[in-house]
Amino acid sequence: MASFYASQHENGKIVSDFCSFGDRKFFAGGVCTTNVQIPGKVVVITGANTGIGKETARELARRGARVYIACRDVLKGESAASEIRADTKNSQVLVRKLDLSDTKSIRAFAEGFLAEEKKLHILINNAGVMMSPYSKTADGFETHLGVNHLGHFLLTYLLLGRLKESAPARVVNLSSVAHLGGKIRFHDLQGEKRYCRGFAYCHSKLANVLFTRELAKRLQGTGVTAYVVHPGIVMSEIVRHSFLLCLLWRLFSPFFKSTRQGAQTSLHCALAEGLEPLSGKYFSDCKRTWVSPRARDKKTAERLWNVSCELLGIQWE
Secondary structure (H helix, E strand, O other), rough: OOHHHHHHHHHHHHHHHHHHHHHHHOOOOOOOOOOOOOOOOEEEEOOOOOOOEEEEEEEHHHOOEEEEEEEEEEEHHHHHHHHHHHHOOOOOEEEEEEOOHHHHHHHHHHHHHHHHHHHHHOOEEEEOOOOOOOOOEEEEEEHHHOOOOHHHHHHHHHHHHHHOOOOOOOHHHHHHHHHOOOOOOHOOOOOOOOOOOHHHHHHHHHHHHHHHHHHHOOOOOEEEEEEEEOOOOEOOHOOOOOHHHHHHHHHHHHHHHHHHHHHHHHHHHHHOOHHHHHHHEEEEEEEEOOOOOHHOOOOHHHHHHHHHHHHOOOOOO
């Protein structure tokens, strides 16, 4: 019996050592290596009260930026901001209310920000929902589509004038490798005919890639560039709607990226010099990478753009 427990302990140590090694060597992914400092630059990050967004905000604050944490839960946002201010010694970390599931909240945030700030150099559309049971936003959009795509589409539209005035400026959209399983089902965008929350997430992540592609095309010559990011498989709160995913996350957590590691590609696309020729491209592990054929479909990107404008009641020049 003693030998059994010894064996179990030894095996556990091997597994632990392997997981630790794997976390350091195999699963950490790329690292943002630029030393660029950005004092005086203004940044907006959605969903930065937790997870990848919080670590992105921390690093940009450390580099001297004035960072706006735009999030639904203001109390959590204030807690995160207080922590970041103490850690970075940067007092310019601010929290503003933004609920991406409500276009009134998005418009209120944009109106307040534009009245407060005359510049915007970096917009990081980081927030999102994953595996949500079927539900609709305040405006009647299916939640994944409404929050992950349409909410950020509208926010970018409302802030684009300030980005152009502040050029060179960048938009960074967070997508996922899950876009590979996505399809833009124009006949059932709201999932009313058929709904699978896993595929709904994939569809919304594909929409992020297509949006970025079309946005970059329309921004040519303005000094504003756009990039779309797969952060990696990251330990974060985004899986909170799925008990099974929460369980799997815990079981396999040693093989996932930390939130700090997950923030690296967002930081790379926000900061790295010389990325302008790659506007509209998809990045993973701090380098341009492959996207699905559906994500490269120009006609789908154009149609999704037009449909998104119709749903939101906006006219994008």
